[in-house]
Amino acid sequence: MNSEYSIAVHVLSLLNGGDGPHSSEYLAGSVGVNAVVIRNVTGRLRQAGLLDTRRGVAGAALTRRADQITLLDVYRAVDAPRSTLKMHQKPNPACPVGANIQSVLDEVFTQAQAALEDRLSQTTLADVTAALHDKAS
């Protein structure tokens, strides 16, 4: 798991609060990463249809209202893993347990991941923005 997801939420929060057009350089300054990382993230968000960007012109704009964007939408937009729980890769197929553990764990991990994602779907970007305003006051 990399930190693209939290970066994406951060970026979308900035765009939502949006005063002026935010260049990738500016966003990078707030997020604390290199501008190229920002552009990769906005690229994925654009591919997912969450924002519009145009080559050559600074700034990005949300395509929907913030209360219509869930944190699960964001999670799926970025390069997030199918499951945040990591499996060991080389169980011994000659052992009855080793031969089947991946399949069994995959089911368990899938269910746990579904529970996590379901919770993410209950929070919207608007909720995040509201919480940010609360903290700032």
Added chain:
Amino acid sequence: MNSEYSIAVHVLSLLNGGDGPHSSEYLAGSVGVNAVVIRNVTGRLRQAGLLDTRRGVAGAALTRRADQITLLDVYRAVDAPRSTLKMHQKPNPACPVGANIQSVLDEVFTQAQAALEDRLSQTTLADVTAALHDKAS
């Protein structure tokens, strides 16, 4: 996130099916990792009270019945992260969003993690063993 968690479940499944005493070397052969990795995992499981091991003597024994060990118990026993969702580390404190995003995301991530862990608590080692037997048949 490392793969100690899935390794731990694998090891406990072997111990549960347990015919003879399983040395760390044997367990390593089934799991597909180095024996030292196994000993580190069993060490954590012992510290968490899930199994007994003795220095110098091969084998490990569960301290409770498999239906009394949930996958959440195992998750907490190993060196698993508080949240599987990763936060970016250097948001700019001079920016209103950057100053508060970690706090806001921490709440969201904690809730999502709680949903995941709640799901893990609903599956026991006995369930895993039963599923393994189903697959093997």
Added chain:
DNA sequence: AATCCTGTAATTATTATCATTACAACTGGT
């Protein structure tokens, strides 16, 4: 035309993960 910006690929640096080596502490059998 000149300047600024995005999209993207490629490279390097950093960090995290795992394998391996090494060895002290301990056990059980001979």
Added chain:
DNA sequence: ACCAGTTGTAATGATAATAATTACAGGATT
């Protein structure tokens, strides 16, 4: 008492994942 085998643990090295950086083509605005 000795010895072979094992666990616990630290330390080191190899590999893989992550992020920073460089580079530049494609496009916009003045």
